[in-house]
Amino acid sequence: MRVAAYVSAVMLTCAWCVLSEPRLEVPMTLVRNASHQEALCLDGSSPAYHLHRGFGAGAGNWLLQFEGGGWCNDLESCFQRAGTRRGSTRYMSKFEVFSGILSNNASLNPDFYNWNRVKLRYCDGASFAGDAKFDNGTSILYFRGQKIWQAIINDLLPKGLSKAKKALLSGCSAGGLASFLHCDNFTSFLPQNASVKCLSDAGFFLDEKDISLNHSMRAFYEELIALQGVEKNLHENCTSSLHYPHLCFFPQYALEFIKTPFFILNSAYDVYQVKFSMFIALNLLSCTLRCNMML
Numbered sequence: 001m002r003v004a005a006y007v008s009a010v011m012l013t014c015a016w017c018v019l020s021e022p023r024l025e026v027p028m029t030l031v032r033n034a035s036h037q038e039a040l041c042l043d044g045s046s047p048a049y050h051l052h053r054g055f056g057a058g059a060g061n062w063l064l065q066f067e068g069g070g071w072c073n074d075l076e077s078c079f080q081r082a083g084t085r086r087g088s089t090r091y092m093s094k095f096e097v098f099s100g101i102l103s104n105n106a107s108l109n110p111d112f113y114n115w116n117r118v119k120l121r122y123c124d125g126a127s128f129a130g131d132a133k134f135d136n137g138t139s140i141l142y143f144r145g146q147k148i149w150q151a152i153i154n155d156l157l158p159k160g161l162s163k164a165k166k167a168l169l170s171g172c173s174a175g176g177l178a179s180f181l182h183c184d185n186f187t188s189f190l191p192q193n194a195s196v197k198c199l200s201d202a203g204f205f206l207d208e209k210d211i212s213l214n215h216s217m218r219a220f221y222e223e224l225i226a227l228q229g230v231e232k233n234l235h236e237n238c239t240s241s242l243h244y245p246h247l248c249f250f251p252q253y254a255l256e257f258i259k260t261p262f263f264i265l266n267s268a269y270d271v272y273q274v275k276f277s278m279f280i281a282l283n284l285l286s287c288t289l290r291c292n293m294m295l
C-alpha cells in the first residue's frame with residue numbers, strides 16, 4: 001500500500017504529465033530488424049516506440065521522449081522486470097496516450113503540438129545505456145539499452161529525423177537520465193544546421209551521501225553499471241577525465257562535457273531523491289533499494 005501511495009506522489013514530480021481531452025491514443029511501432037541489431041528488451045522481445053506525425057510548420061521538427069521507470073541492478077530484479085511492461089514489449093500497452101508535451105492540442109502544448117512526437121518505450125532497465133547479456137544455459141537476460149537507442153534512431157532517421165530542422169531529446173525520471181546520457185549522441189545523427197536541444201525532467205539524480213553517510217545511490221548505480229555493461233557507453237570525454245569513469249552516469253559529472261544546449265527541470269525537493277538518495281537509511285518504504293525501483 002505504501003509503495004502505491006509513493007508511486008502516485010512521484011508521478012506528480014514529473015511536469016507535463018497532465019491529462020487532456022479528448023485523449024490522443026498513438027499506436028506502438030515495433031522496431032524493424034531489431035534482432036539483427038541485437039536491440040532487444042530484457043526478455044528478448046523487440047523494442048518499440050510510438051510516433052505521431054507532425055504537420056504544418058512543425059512537420060520538419062522532432063521531439064523524442066524517453067519513457068521512465070526506474071532501473072534493475074541485479075539478476076533477481078531484472079528477471080522480475082523482464083516479466084512486466086518495464087522489461088518486455090509483450091506486456092506493454094499497445095497504445096499510449098499522448099498528453100502534456102506530447103499533446104497535439106495547440107492550446108495545451110503550444111510549442112510542440114505540430115512537431116513529430118515520439119515516445120521511446122523503456123524495456124532495458126538501465127536508462128537505455130547498457131550493452132551486455134546474461135546467459136547461464138537455462139535463463140537469458142538481454143541488457144541492450146544502448147542498442148535499443150541506436151535501433152530506434154536508425155528506424156526514425158529515414159522517417160524524416162535525418163532531415164530535422166529542430167529537435168528536442170527529452171525524458172522524465174530514468175528517461176530524464178537517459179536524455180543526459182544520449183544528448184550529444186543524438187546531435188551526431190542530425191544535420192549540422194539543425195537546432196538540437198535536450199531536456200531532462202526529474203532526471204538529475206544526485207551522487208550524495210544519505211543521512212547515514214552512505215553513498216546508497218552510488219552503490220546502487222555501481223551494481224547496475226557492472227551488471228548491464230554501461231560504462232563503455234558513457235560520454236567518452238567525461239570517462240577519460242574522471243578517475244572513476246563510471247561516475248559519468250551521474251549528470252553532475254557528465255554535464256560539463258555535454259556540448260548540446262540542455263534544459264534541466266528538477267524540483268529542489270524531488271520526492272524520489274529525498275526518499276531514496278538521502279533518507280534511504282530511515283527505511284521509510286516497505287521496499288529497499290534492492291527492490292526493483294519503481295520510478
Ligand SMILES: *[C@@H]1O[C@H](CO)[C@@H](O)[C@H](O)[C@H]1NC(C)=O
Binds near residue numbers: 032033036
Ligand atoms: C535487416 O538487417 C539485415 C542484416 O543486417 C539487412 O541485410 C537488411 O537490409 C535489414 N533490413 C531492413 C529493412 O533494414
Ligand SMILES: *[C@@H]1O[C@H](CO)[C@@H](O)[C@H](O)[C@H]1NC(C)=O
Binds near residue numbers: 020021022105106107
Ligand atoms: C484543446 O484543449 C482545450 C483546453 O482544454 C479544449 O478546450 C479544446 O477542446 C481542445 N481542442 C481539441 C481539438 O481537442
Ligand SMILES: *[C@@H]1O[C@H](CO)[C@@H](O)[C@H](O)[C@H]1NC(C)=O
Binds near residue numbers: 137138
Ligand atoms: C540460471 O540463472 C537463473 C536465474 O538466476 C537460475 O534460476 C537458474 O537456476 C540458473 N541456472 C543454472 C544452470 O545455473
Ligand SMILES: *[C@@H]1O[C@H](CO)[C@@H](O)[C@H](O)[C@H]1NC(C)=O
Binds near residue numbers: 164165166193194
Ligand atoms: C540545412 O541545410 C539543408 C541543405 O542545405 C537545407 O535543405 C535545410 O533547409 C537546412 N536546414 C535549416 C534548419 O536551415
Ligand SMILES: *[C@@H]1O[C@H](CO)[C@@H](O)[C@H](O)[C@H]1NC(C)=O
Binds near residue numbers: 146149150184185
Ligand atoms: C553514438 O552511439 C553509437 C552507439 O549507439 C556509436 O556507434 C556512435 O559512435 C556514437 N556517436 C558519437 C558521436 O558518439
Ligand SMILES: *[C@@H]1O[C@H](CO)[C@@H](O)[C@H](O)[C@H]1NC(C)=O
Binds near residue numbers: 184236237
Ligand atoms: C570530445 O572532445 C573533443 C575535443 O574537444 C571533441 O572533438 C569531441 O567532439 C568530444 N566528443 C564528444 C562526444 O563530445
Ligand SMILES: *[C@@H]1O[C@H](CO)[C@@H](O)[C@H](O)[C@H]1NC(C)=O
Binds near residue numbers: 212214281
Ligand atoms: C552503510 O554502509 C555500511 C557499509 O556498507 C553498511 O554496513 C551499513 O549497514 C550502511 N548503513 C545503513 C544505515 O544502511
